Amino acid sequence: MYIEKINGPEDVKKLNIEEMTALAEEMRHALLKRASIHGGHFGPNFGMVEAIIALHYVFESPKDKMVFDVSHQTYPHKMLTGRKDAYLYEEHYDDVTGYSCPQESEHDHFTVGHTSTSVSLACGLAKARDLRGESANVIAIIGDGSLSGGEALEGMDFAAELDSNMIIVVNDNDMSIAENHGGLYSNLKLLRETNGQAECNLFKAMGLDYVYVDHGNDLRELIGAFKQVKDSKKPVVVHINTLKGKGYKPAEEHKEEWHWHLPFDIETGKSHFPEVEDYSSVTCEYLIEKMKKDPTVVTITSGTPTILGFTQEKRKQAGRQFVDVGIAEETAVALASGIAKGGGKPVYGVYSSFIQRTYDQISQDLCIDGNPATIVVYTGSVFGMTDVTHLGLQDIPMLSNIPGLVYLAPTTKEEYLSMLDWSVEQKEMPVAIKLPGGDMISDGREVTKDWSQLNTYEVTEKGSKIALIGLGTFYSLALQTAEMLEKKGIHATVINPYYITGLDKGLLEKLKADHDTVVTLEDGILNGGFGEKIARFYGSSDMKVYNYGLKKEFLDRYDVNEVLKENHLTAEQIVNDVL
Amino acid sequence: MYIEKINGPEDVKKLNIEEMTALAEEMRHALLKRASIHGGHFGPNFGMVEAIIALHYVFESPKDKMVFDVSHQTYPHKMLTGRKDAYLYEEHYDDVTGYSCPQESEHDHFTVGHTSTSVSLACGLAKARDLRGESANVIAIIGDGSLSGGEALEGMDFAAELDSNMIIVVNDNDMSIAENHGGLYSNLKLLRETNGQAECNLFKAMGLDYVYVDHGNDLRELIGAFKQVKDSKKPVVVHINTLKGKGYKPAEEHKEEWHWHLPFDIETGKSHFPEVEDYSSVTCEYLIEKMKKDPTVVTITSGTPTILGFTQEKRKQAGRQFVDVGIAEETAVALASGIAKGGGKPVYGVYSSFIQRTYDQISQDLCIDGNPATIVVYTGSVFGMTDVTHLGLQDIPMLSNIPGLVYLAPTTKEEYLSMLDWSVEQKEMPVAIKLPGGDMISDGREVTKDWSQLNTYEVTEKGSKIALIGLGTFYSLALQTAEMLEKKGIHATVINPYYITGLDKGLLEKLKADHDTVVTLEDGILNGGFGEKIARFYGSSDMKVYNYGLKKEFLDRYDVNEVLKENHLTAEQIVNDVL
Structure with missing residues (x-):
């Protein structure tokens, strides 16, 4: 085994082509075994073994x-830079993150998880x-x-414009x-077909020199x-x-799956997990039906169609009513705004982490005009992805303070x-609409609320104190928490606020009559969030306000129960704090 | 005068080339007079008269x-779509905004002020x-x-990929x-030099058809x-x-000026306003000196060098230590992060309104790694630009809730x-660093504070209650406000908090001893801002908290004194509220 002897790039340099070819096979074998047991990014790594x-x-x-x-696509890079054990031995699989990580190695320079940042x-x-x-x-x-x-x-x-050394490797799979x-x-296709010789060349048009490698796995x-x-x-x-x-x-x-x-299972390629109904599948089901009835409804994704439940088959079904803009979140929001302005009914589905790309588009391109x-x-959600680069904990502070946006928080499928x-x-x-984290709750309740009555919270349990x-x-x-308080002899009021972006001032005012404490709970960073607005509302009154949510910090690969605690x-804990 | 007869595009269609040529002259004449009296965007409009x-x-x-x-560059467009009076008669100059505006006319489709959005x-x-x-x-x-x-x-x-009508007019000046x-x-230069014939063509490389017009003012x-x-x-x-x-x-x-x-003054082209020392000029002065002493300090702009005080002459002086990335805010932040990671000392200067483009870059590309x-x-600031597209009221909610960022608010030049x-x-x-609005205050005070002691507020006046x-x-x-309270017999405590991104919990805790009211004042939208964090801190205590700042709304061409009121x-008002 060559891979056993690779403790750093200097060991790669000792090998000849045949040995490196064997090394590549060993690496793929290890990657396949690890992926079958551990899961993770597959195609991007398998395509890049030789290049790395x-x-x-x-x-x-x-x-x-x-x-x-x-x-x-850094798994092969990590294997060659002193971290091979995390790919060879099951007990070490979790020693490394799924992304580049400066804390792990001097060979990694940035913690990266969102796309399109490497060149800058x-x-x-x-x-x-x-x-x-x-x-x-310097190689991007x-x-x-x-x-x-x-x-x-x-x-x-x-x-x-740099006018000095800068190498950009474009992995075209x-x-x-x-x-x-x-x-x-x-x-890119034209360049592949002409062995890189076509005169019309995006990279050259941007002022860059250009080299083509037709066999990128050779x-x-x-x-x-x-x-x-x-x-x-x-x-x-x-x-x-x-080849991805x-x-x-x-x-x-x-390639997509x-x-x-x-x-x-390596033999069959079948996942060990059964498919269940979730917010992706119900969104897709709803939109497919809606789009059939109304040709002006259009579903938009920025490169992640399956989060919306749109598999290749469903996309085909939706036809021109499904638009994938590619990885281009900013354009997705502007496009949605333009479609709405033009009388269409756009629905853009996106990960909380990736919508961070669109603060300005939501503010300028969408909300100023109120399209x-x-x-x-x-x-x-704290129950979402746990890698530091994919956290979904900032969408409340980011989105909910932009004027003109209505940001809703359902708690069930029906809502x-x-x-x-x-x-x-x-x-x-x-x-x-901020989808809840954790398993989807479906209570079968018919929801008849008129959502156009903005900022109307619902008292679902009337209590006092x-x-x-x-x-x-x-x-x-x-x-x-209400259940636990009940045991302590307090019949608390429970409120489903639905609206992240506004206060139900009438209701909050009324609470003063027979309550002395208000507790807010939100799934995200507290700073700039929902609870602080309640605290501000009651700031000059006698009401005691306790805000629960997450500290402002970058968590990484966390245990959700520990973080909650x-x-x-x-x-x-809440009952203890409040009493 | 042809312009007098233009009440809508239908009137343009009645003219022949000679008449349109005369119309263009009349429009330029009106634009020149208006600009000399009113100010506004100049070059972009003058270059686009014929095209529009x-x-x-x-x-x-x-x-x-x-x-x-x-x-x-919509002034000529507005002149031809029923809004000519706003360009012809001084008393109507303020009837129109400086940007496209759907409220003004059915010929305007979006309220636009930030760059690069038209195509999407x-x-x-x-x-x-x-x-x-x-x-x-549809024409972008x-x-x-x-x-x-x-x-x-x-x-x-x-x-x-649209596969239908879409015309993109690229104004290349x-x-x-x-x-x-x-x-x-x-x-673009190559295309200009080859009358649009060069094979290597950015637009074609992006899959678009292409037509070249060499005389864009003909x-x-x-x-x-x-x-x-x-x-x-x-x-x-x-x-x-x-020609711009x-x-x-x-x-x-x-062209730049x-x-x-x-x-x-039309004869001399000289501005009626004298140049004064401001945050732009003192930043430039500081950086020029700093860069001379330290070759690793580098100033970055994204297309607006003069906000940093860097005129063409100063840029020349700074040489390779001044980088203009062009209009590319995202890249500016990532570049700064990379420079910092590589051991350089980057300073990126940007308008509050335009930094909205970079939420994700600040969070992912910069703060996760803490570069x-x-x-x-x-x-x-509320004292900043007043067009709805250029407001500077969202930077506190946007920036201050991102983990890992230290956001500072000086009150004087010295700080x-x-x-x-x-x-x-x-x-x-x-x-x-959030620069204060209004005229720059310089009090000559030597500032010796150690800023690395994060979240340490300063009590500048010790009072009580x-x-x-x-x-x-x-x-x-x-x-x-303290002065006014003094007259009412209350000697209030005054605090300069400096740190937007964190609470001085020790100090806030101590205030409980001899204060019953805390008032916060901030220059921006209250929602998600600084004051709400203070309200949260005191939520479960007896302290009364009053947060002052701006309502969450899109203001437009406002009178600052009215908005303050x-x-x-x-x-x-504050004294009345609090007492």
């Missing part, structure tokens, strides 16, 4: 600096190098759909998470190209044509579908 | 929809048209540096606000090109080569320079 071996063979990391875009970040390293009078190669590795993101295109445009979208991919070709650009005094793109998922047939054939994968677009925010249908049909305002306002996910925690987000 | 006449001659607005990027917004109109089975032309008009913005590049990439930056402009050529693309069934770019500022010599020769201009970059936020110097030199954390915490701009309002931001 070649990069470490040719360049001198960490003096030469590699910046991986999204960094979900790498430009920074290159500029610092130049200012300090040093010399080293981008691809897999990331090129269409605004920051990546900005970065390439800027890189051309003809895929994003789903299929690629955007006109630029037709240019070590000899890759090494040749990297040697050619090493120590380049100008910014240069190396466009490599790779290479080496595992199901992944080669079904195998971009990221749950643990699975009636709908945005559905997924996994904005959600009622809100969604109202939002799609109304013509007055932009609406975002203590009022518990449980927003979204944490409405159920409010119920649990740390933040006093258990019924027991 | 030609657009209205060829297309049928409002059925055909024109979406102007930034929309600071127009794609939305086009998509809605297609879903509704309608037919009309972009240029003047906006192309380098991520949203514009995303939008063009996406537009290529070889300028941004300052000179253009980015590799793509070398491609009505005949423009009309020919627009007729050629009218009713196109595919997305197409019309690249027009225009055309028709006024000082503006043609000094004449992008936007204060009222001026020590400095961001200086300009005109984030600012002390903070800036500390931030540039420290190696621990990303820091943003009432504590006034005045953040940034409104520290002086706290002082005024409406929000109870006068010392008199």
